[in-house]
Amino acid sequence: MSYQFSSQSVARLDKLLEMFPDKRSVILPGLYLLQKERGFVDREGMEALADKIGSPISLAQVYGVATFYTLYNKKPVGKYHIQICGTSSCYMRGNDKLEKHICSRLGIELGETTPDKKFTLEEVECLGACGYAPMVQINDAYYENLTFEKMDEILKDLT
Amino acid sequence: MAEMKILTKFIDDPRSNELEFYESVHGYDGMKKALSIAPEEIIEIVKKSGLRGRGGAGFPTGLKWSFIPKDIPKPKYLICNADEGEPGTFKDRKLIENLPHQIIEGMVIGAKAIGANKGFFYIRGEFNKGIDSMQKAIDEAYAKGYLGKNILGSGFDFDLVLYAGAGAYICGEETALINSLEGRRGHPRLKPPFPAVSGLYRCPTVVNNVETFSTVPHILDKGADWYSKIGTEKSPGTRLFSVSGHVKRPGVYEIELGTPLLELVNDLCGGMLDDVPLKAVIPGGSSVPILTAEECKTANMDFESMAAHKTMLGSGAVIVIGEGTDLVETTYRFARFYAHESCGQCTPCREGTHWVRDLLHKIREGEGTSADLDLILSLARNMEGGTTICPLSDACVGAVRPTILKFKHEFEARLKDKAGKEEQIPAQTGV
Numbered sequence: 001m002s003y004q005f006s007s008q009s010v011a012r013l014d015k016l017l018e019m020f021p022d023k024r025s026v027i028l029p030g031l032y033l034l035q036k037e038r039g040f041v042d043r044e045g046m047e048a049l050a051d052k053i054g055s056p057i058s059l060a061q062v063y064g065v066a067t068f069y070t071l072y073n074k075k076p077v078g079k080y081h082i083q084i085c086g087t088s089s090c091y092m093r094g095n096d097k098l099e100k101h102i103c104s105r106l107g108i109e110l111g112e113t114t115p116d117k118k119f120t121l122e123e124v125e126c127l128g129a130c131g132y133a134p135m136v137q138i139n140d141a142y143y144e145n146l147t148f149e150k151m152d153e154i155l156k157d158l159t
Numbered sequence: 160m161a162e163m164k165i166l167t168k169f170i171d172d173p174r175s176n177e178l179e180f181y182e183s184v185h186g187y188d189g190m191k192k193a194l195s196i197a198p199e200e201i202i203e204i205v206k207k208s209g210l211r212g213r214g215g216a217g218f219p220t221g222l223k224w225s226f227i228p229k230d231i232p233k234p235k236y237l238i239c240n241a242d243e244g245e246p247g248t249f250k251d252r253k254l255i256e257n258l259p260h261q262i263i264e265g266m267v268i269g270a271k272a273i274g275a276n277k278g279f280f281y282i283r284g285e286f287n288k289g290i291d292s293m294q295k296a297i298d299e300a301y302a303k304g305y306l307g308k309n310i311l312g313s314g315f316d317f318d319l320v321l322y323a324g325a326g327a328y329i330c331g332e333e334t335a336l337i338n339s340l341e342g343r344r345g346h347p348r349l350k351p352p353f354p355a356v357s358g359l360y361r362c363p364t365v366v367n368n369v370e371t372f373s374t375v376p377h378i379l380d381k382g383a384d385w386y387s388k389i390g391t392e393k394s395p396g397t398r399l400f401s402v403s404g405h406v407k408r409p410g411v412y413e414i415e416l417g418t419p420l421l422e423l424v425n426d427l428c429g430g431m432l433d434d435v436p437l438k439a440v441i442p443g444g445s446s447v448p449i450l451t452a453e454e455c456k457t458a459n460m461d462f463e464s465m466a467a468h469k470t471m472l473g474s475g476a477v478i479v480i481g482e483g484t485d486l487v488e489t490t491y492r493f494a495r496f497y498a499h500e501s502c503g504q505c506t507p508c509r510e511g512t513h514w515v516r517d518l519l520h521k522i523r524e525g526e527g528t529s530a531d532l533d534l535i536l537s538l539a540r541n542m543e544g545g546t547t548i549c550p551l552s553d554a555c556v557g558a559v560r561p562t563i564l565k566f567k568h569e570f571e572a573r574l575k576d577k578a579g580k581e582e583q584i585p586a587q588t589g590v
Contacts, residue, residue, distance in 0.1 A: 024342035025342045026342065028325055065342065068345060070327065071284045072326075088246055088478070089247050093403075125495075125499050127285055128243050128249045129249055130246065130247050130404075
């Protein structure tokens, strides 16, 4: 059985299809909608998106776009997706130490998800918050100027 | 010294993102003026102001607008590049979150100048707060008649659509951004044709940075002469610099172009963190050549002074590095960034960035030899100067080679069994 978008998402996709001179442009926002519904982008969902956009857009084209961009999760992540910036400006303000601290708090390595599926921790490239380092992004929000204590509080609040 | 706030004068006001507040501080006055004059006149004003693009390359904005052909029956498009992502750079985000109407105003002016009736705000997908702030401002502008059909009865139509990127740094390159907007992988396109002739949906297109659009309303409002008197002769105006690294007060500062680099670091940013001595500064984002502490003494924040120091203002990101910082590690992390973000189209970039990263990793782990250092320099020569479609490969070279050359002793100190290996493996420079 193929994936069915919610009626709300279908309405949004219909609106998006009117907004662009070429309907192919709907692939990126469409993938966001899919991820919002599913938590990640999977084959069935991408197939449904390709069908919704219609010819000449194929699953292969949607898949090709999804795999190019890092913000689309190609596999499920925990309820809280912690992304720590690993680029040099953040490194200079101690992101490597913060990273180790989070790993030990959650009992996981980088790239892993806690057994209760609550947290996934990943190191990512520049998040554009270099002046407020070290920082993490958790789901949609940025947490900046972090210390071990602040990080512990944030994790505690999410548990 | 103090900041010279033009674009950011009201940025710290808690209501700065609201339409009503923006209007109360002469917001949309520049747009009203632009709507009352001819497109050629707008372009002439921007040209005369001397404004150079704030995204990185520093191309004159008025000239860019004048490249749009007037007699083509195709639609024309205007794009705001808000896909900020170069390590060290975080200035646009502040403008997007706090002063979205200033950007919209600049875009309407630009659209009128080039005759575009549709525009896109391409924003980095991670900037969720900015996405909300901008969408709210767009909705407000529509409700007030500043966007849409027949803007303020001027007969000019302009629709603006917000479009979120999805985490690809390369999409900050204008042709990759255009591909991304068309729903494709963010692969840069060969130029020519330039976007001004064949851009989005193969139509004439202008892409400008957030800060560039934010500057335009002030130029229209106060005049080209007023603007061109600020800054230096070839670098007029103010510029936003995002300062990160080892300073007491990192953040975004707006200063007059031509200000000495050390004044920015010592006065505005409060000097070095923990009062450690300055070791080096990367003055324009990770892709530009590093300056030693000695070079910083004579460097000014303008296009000419940076060129004289064989570096660039780039994206306006100042990364301040204190004594005691491991430059092998920071250089490795920069190389890792470029390897991760290479789109993979061109061999010198796809292979080169990964190879440079791996060699730096080897050196960082104490497993490298002097031949590895030579190989990095050899690879760098093959990764730059037009061997690739876009400058990402050159950017990687800019982040790596000057640091190795200027701080060679640090890299050499990490090499393993230096003397013995050198005899066995011949140096590979000059390939």
